[in-house]
Amino acid sequence: MVLDIIFAKYNYIIYITLMTIGFYGMIGKRNLIKKLIGMSIFQYSIFLFYVSAADVSGGTAPILLNEPAVYVNPLPHVLILTAIVVAVSTLAVGLSLAIRIYREFGTLDEDKILELSR
Amino acid sequence: MIEHFPVLIIAIGLFGASFTPIVGLIRKELCSPWASFITLLQLIISIFLLYRVIAAGNMSYWLGGWEPPWGIEYAVDILNAFVLVIVAGVCFSVSIYGRKSLALEVPGKELPLYTLYILLTTGMLGIAVTGDIFNLYVFLEIGSLAAYALIAIGDRHSLMASFNYMIMGTISASFILLGIGYLYVMTGTLNMADLSALLPSLYGRPVILVALALLVVGLSIKTALFPLHTWLPDAYTHAPSAISAMLSGTFTKVGIYALIRVMFTVISPAYVIETVPVMSILSWVAAAGIIAGSVLAIAQYDIKRMLAYSSLSQIGYIVLGISMANKLAMTGGILHILSHSLMKVGLFMVAGAIIYRTGIRNIYQLRGMGKKMPLTMAAFVIGALSMIGIPPTIGFASKFYLAWGALYAGEWVFVAVILLSSLLTAVYFWRIFENVYFGVHEGIKKEEAPLSMLLPVLAFAFLVLLFGMFASIPIGIIEQWVTGVLPGED
Helix, strand or coil, X not given: CHHHHHHHCHHHHHHHHHHXXXXXXXXXXXXXXXXXXXXXXXXXXXXXXXXXXXXXXXXXXXXXXXXXXXXXXXXXXXXXXXXXXXXXXXXXXXXXXXHHHHHHHCCXXXXXXXXXXX | CHHHHHXXXXXXXXXXXXXXXXXXXXXHHHHXXXXXXXXXXXXHHHHHHHHHHHHHCCEEEEHHHCXXXXXXXXXXXXXXXXXXXXXXXXXXXXXXXXXXXXXXXXXXXXXXXXXXXXXXXXXXXXXXXXXXXXXXXXXXXXXXXXXXXXXXXXXXXXXXXXXXXXHHHHHHHHHHHHHHHHHHHHHCCCEHHHHHHHHHHHCCCHHHHHHHHHHHHHHHHHXXXXXXXXXXXXXXXXXXXXXXXXXXXXXXXXXHHHHHHHHHHHCCHHHHHHHCCHHHHHHHHHHHHXXXXXXXXHCCCEHHHHHXXXXXXXXXXXXXXXXXXXXXXXXXXXXXXXXXXXXXXXXXXXXXXXXXXXXXXXXXXXXXXXXHCHHHHHHXXXXXXXXXXXXXXXXXXXXXXXXXXXXXXXXXXXXXXXXXXXXXXXXXXXXHHHHHHCXXXXXXXXXXXXXXXXXXXXXXXXXXHHHHHCCHHHHHHHHHHHHHHCCCCC
């Protein structure tokens, strides 16, 4: 019974696992770059949720052909393209902030930075 | 022409932001007037939109002519237009104020600064104008990314403040994205009006509950509601003064707008009030935030940090008003969006003017400032009295409606919270009054802020008094919207 649910919904379990890993990285890690890695994992896990939810079993790419066919839902893919652009921009801002923090404080360890900025 | 205004307000902003580098290449000094020009155009359009919506009812603009729910819809009703006018008005005034202030605090960075400034304005206006929930997420991220970069332009501590804000902001945005995803998977639509029509048949499902929780938590981080506020004090303290003024008056308010939109338009009031006690949870959280913000503000000695913590308690007021969900309290809450924008932006601008002239941030060093900058400090007093809630300022009008709404709902605890917090607000502003006006001040030369900084400060103080005396005008507009959302009561 439990196994059935796991096998039927394994995509959701994978995305929740990844999301938790990313969340831990953002909150638990003290190194700023590791925080950014966690942030990316966190964001991409949500993209995986969208894309896997769009899937239709046996569906093909949504290209209009003459014979009738089952298509996967293209809208979530398009939404996630937008969200990927957002995620990349956020990562770019984050990395450039990390570079400036390193130049200013000489370290990327959050605790050391807090000590230095006192 | 006017039917294209909802999209023009965004198009002008995106055009303005992408042309700022070209304007800056001609002459760097032109960037600031360019930003003022673009935001002025946006302000004029939003005033027209407000006028049109009040006179002739809601507007709907279909992007590219695609009919909703397939295409993206820009839907403007009274609440949208009201928020649009506040955001555009604050951004325009601060852009005039910021010319001198930003030139001193962050010299030589006009080009990226004003590009981001216009982009942030456009992002916030986009959140307010859109009728599509995924579009709301995109504009939220446009605004947030610009805000992270603008905060990082400040002093050396601003880098870490901006980084922490970015981590918190990304968590919040991802929660919002996930919430939208759940709603989409269940209904197959992203249009807000369509969602509100399709969702009632699914209210029994736990998925909707999870989506609501994700959206509320995500937006609460963006609005800096009390336990999730940790990014706000550092960001407002270390950002350039003009940017703190702008963010305090607009960004958190736009988050509250999105919260109202999600809870009252996308998901019906009946669900969030009766089926799931979201509203009563939010109102207790907000009440805790009101007290905590005031108490923490008393402990601060940096003037900008004190104002940042006081923002926390004012955000609590707005959320408290909305979450009590009766007509009076809700009117008070939405009116407090306007009054908090007017007074807090004014106060932050005064703090920036003091830093511009003297570089002083510690409130115990402000001795004799009443003689040095009499007009600026007079504006500060008006803003502070409005924060405390003394008539005839607009702060009195909104707090009066909030307290009246709490009485109407029979929530005596919240009445006590509102009164206690007013008292605490008086305590932390009194320390400044005492230093500024009382004691011996010999040999202080009068040295006002430059005119381009003084005028916006005085204009905001004047508006605080004007709307305080004619509070019936904004209240009439808000009541028209509230009556449409909560039709059950009288």
